[in-house]
Amino acid sequence: MTINTLSGRFLILTTIFVVLAEILILVPAITNFREDYLLTRLERAQIASLALLTTDQMIEPDLEQELLNNAGVYNVVLRRDAARQLVLSSPIPSPIAATFDLRYSTFPGSIRDAMSELFATQNQIIRVVGEPVQRGGQVIEVTLATGPMRMQMIEYGLRLLALSAMVSGATAVLLFLAVRRLMVVPMKRVIAHITAYAEAPDDARRIIEPEARVVELREAEDALASMQRQLTAAFKQRERLAQLGQAVAKVSHDLRNILTTAQLLADRMEGSDDPAVKRAAPKLINSISRAVNLCETTLAFGKAEEPPPVLSRFPLNGLVQEVAESERLAADAAQIDFVTDVAPNIVIRADREQMYRVLSNLVRNARQAIEATGAPGTIEIGAGEEPEGWWIRVQDTGPGLPERAKENLFRPFSGGVKKGGTGLGLAISAELVRGHGGRLELVKSDEHGTEFKLHLPEALDIGLMERSA
Incomplete structure (x- = not known):
C-alpha cells in the first residue's frame, strides 16, 4: 500500500x-x-x-x-x-x-x-x-x-x-476497514472485470454483473455493463462487416474484370453504322466506366484506402442534367416529374465522379420513395452559390423518412430508407461530401416530402488533391 x-x-x-x-x-x-x-x-x-x-x-x-x-x-x-x-x-x-x-x-x-x-x-x-x-x-x-x-x-x-x-x-481502524470493504474492494472488482473484458471483449461471459450495494458504485457498474454490452455488439458487427468487406472486395475484383471486357466491346460499338447504336454507345461507355471506377473504389475502401477527391472545376448544370436523365430512364415517366433549377453559369470545384455518386444516391432514394407510394410526385434539384462556396438541394414530394431512418440517417446498415435497404447510399454520400470539406444535412422530412442539402466549401482543407480541368 x-x-x-x-x-x-x-x-x-x-x-x-x-x-x-x-x-x-x-x-x-x-x-x-x-x-x-x-x-x-x-x-x-x-x-x-x-x-x-x-x-x-x-x-x-x-x-x-x-x-x-x-x-x-x-x-x-x-x-x-x-x-x-x-x-x-x-x-x-x-x-x-x-x-x-x-x-x-x-x-x-x-x-x-x-x-x-x-x-x-x-x-x-x-x-x-x-x-x-x-x-x-x-x-x-x-x-x-x-x-x-x-x-x-x-x-x-x-x-x-x-x-x-x-x-x-x-x-480509525474500523472506519478504514469499513471504507475499504465498501469502496476499495468493489472498485478493485470493477477494475478486475475491466481487465478481464479487455483481454476478450467479444466474450459475453466477461461482462460485469452489477451487485454493489452502494448506490454510486451500483450506478458505475450498471453503466460499465451497458457499455460492455454495446462494445461486444459493436465488435461482433465489426467482424461481420470485415467478412462482408472481404466478400465485396472479391466480388468487385471479379466484376471489374468482367466490366473491363464489356468496356472493350462498347468501344467497338462506336464504329457501328447504326445511328441508334452510335447514340447509345457513349452513354453505355460512361455507365460501364462508372461501374469500373466504383469497383476500383470498393477495392480501395476494403483496404482502408479511400482515395481523396480529385478536384476540378466543371459546370454543375451538366452534371445535374446527367443525373436527372439517368434516373428518368429508370423511373416511370408518367408518375415522376424531374425539375432542375441550376443556373448554367455555376461552376463548382469538386470531384465530378464523386459528386455524381452523391447526387445519384439522393435522387435515387427520392425516386424509390415516391414509387413506393404508387402516386405521382416531383423531384427537384436546385443549386446556388453562397459566400463560403456552393449549395445543392435535392427535394421530393414523397412520404418522408421513417423515424428509424432519421435516428440513424448517415450510419451504414442502420439508416435504410426503404424496406430491405442497407443504408449505405446516404452513408457513402455523407462521407464523400465530408471528403470535400463540406457537409450533407437533412433539412426536413415529413408527409409533404423530404429535402436534403449539401454544402461545398470553395476553400478546401490542406491535403486534398487538386487537378485542373
Missing part, C-alpha cells in the same frame, strides 16, 4: 483527522483542568482561612504553614464587609508574575493562559482572584506557584491523550 493508492491516501487523511480531533479534545480539556485546579485551590484556601477566623486570628505558625501547604498556596487574602484582610501568609520565593481573575475569565482567554503555562519553562508565582463559596466573603485572593499545576496538567494531558488515542485509533 503506497501513498498513490486510494487506501494509502485514505489512511493519511484518517490520520490527519484523528490528530485534529485529538487537538480539539485535548486543548479544551487541559483548559478546563487548569480552571478546576485553580478553583480547588481557592476552595481549600477559604477552608483554611475559616480555621483561623474561628480562633480569633490566634494560631501557631507551624499550624498556619500546614494549612497553607494543604491548600497549595502561599498567601490568602479575604475581603469581607468591604475590608481586605490578609488571613494566612508565608514568605513568597519570587515576585508575582501575573494575576488571573476567574470572575471575568473567557474561554478563549482561558485557552491562551493554559497553553502559555503548559509550555512555560520556569516556575512562576501568580495571583488568583475568585469568589468565595457559600458566600463566605466578597473576594478571595491566593498566591501560588505554577510548577505543581504545570506538572499535573502534563500528567492529565498524557492520560487523556493515551485514552483518546486508543479510542481514536480503534475508530
Whole structure:
C-alpha cells in the first residue's frame, strides 16, 4: 500500500483527522483542568482561612504553614464587609508574575493562559482572584506557584491523550476497514472485470454483473455493463462487416474484370453504322466506366484506402442534367416529374465522379420513395452559390423518412430508407461530401416530402488533391 493508492491516501487523511480531533479534545480539556485546579485551590484556601477566623486570628505558625501547604498556596487574602484582610501568609520565593481573575475569565482567554503555562519553562508565582463559596466573603485572593499545576496538567494531558488515542485509533481502524470493504474492494472488482473484458471483449461471459450495494458504485457498474454490452455488439458487427468487406472486395475484383471486357466491346460499338447504336454507345461507355471506377473504389475502401477527391472545376448544370436523365430512364415517366433549377453559369470545384455518386444516391432514394407510394410526385434539384462556396438541394414530394431512418440517417446498415435497404447510399454520400470539406444535412422530412442539402466549401482543407480541368 503506497501513498498513490486510494487506501494509502485514505489512511493519511484518517490520520490527519484523528490528530485534529485529538487537538480539539485535548486543548479544551487541559483548559478546563487548569480552571478546576485553580478553583480547588481557592476552595481549600477559604477552608483554611475559616480555621483561623474561628480562633480569633490566634494560631501557631507551624499550624498556619500546614494549612497553607494543604491548600497549595502561599498567601490568602479575604475581603469581607468591604475590608481586605490578609488571613494566612508565608514568605513568597519570587515576585508575582501575573494575576488571573476567574470572575471575568473567557474561554478563549482561558485557552491562551493554559497553553502559555503548559509550555512555560520556569516556575512562576501568580495571583488568583475568585469568589468565595457559600458566600463566605466578597473576594478571595491566593498566591501560588505554577510548577505543581504545570506538572499535573502534563500528567492529565498524557492520560487523556493515551485514552483518546486508543479510542481514536480503534475508530480509525474500523472506519478504514469499513471504507475499504465498501469502496476499495468493489472498485478493485470493477477494475478486475475491466481487465478481464479487455483481454476478450467479444466474450459475453466477461461482462460485469452489477451487485454493489452502494448506490454510486451500483450506478458505475450498471453503466460499465451497458457499455460492455454495446462494445461486444459493436465488435461482433465489426467482424461481420470485415467478412462482408472481404466478400465485396472479391466480388468487385471479379466484376471489374468482367466490366473491363464489356468496356472493350462498347468501344467497338462506336464504329457501328447504326445511328441508334452510335447514340447509345457513349452513354453505355460512361455507365460501364462508372461501374469500373466504383469497383476500383470498393477495392480501395476494403483496404482502408479511400482515395481523396480529385478536384476540378466543371459546370454543375451538366452534371445535374446527367443525373436527372439517368434516373428518368429508370423511373416511370408518367408518375415522376424531374425539375432542375441550376443556373448554367455555376461552376463548382469538386470531384465530378464523386459528386455524381452523391447526387445519384439522393435522387435515387427520392425516386424509390415516391414509387413506393404508387402516386405521382416531383423531384427537384436546385443549386446556388453562397459566400463560403456552393449549395445543392435535392427535394421530393414523397412520404418522408421513417423515424428509424432519421435516428440513424448517415450510419451504414442502420439508416435504410426503404424496406430491405442497407443504408449505405446516404452513408457513402455523407462521407464523400465530408471528403470535400463540406457537409450533407437533412433539412426536413415529413408527409409533404423530404429535402436534403449539401454544402461545398470553395476553400478546401490542406491535403486534398487538386487537378485542373
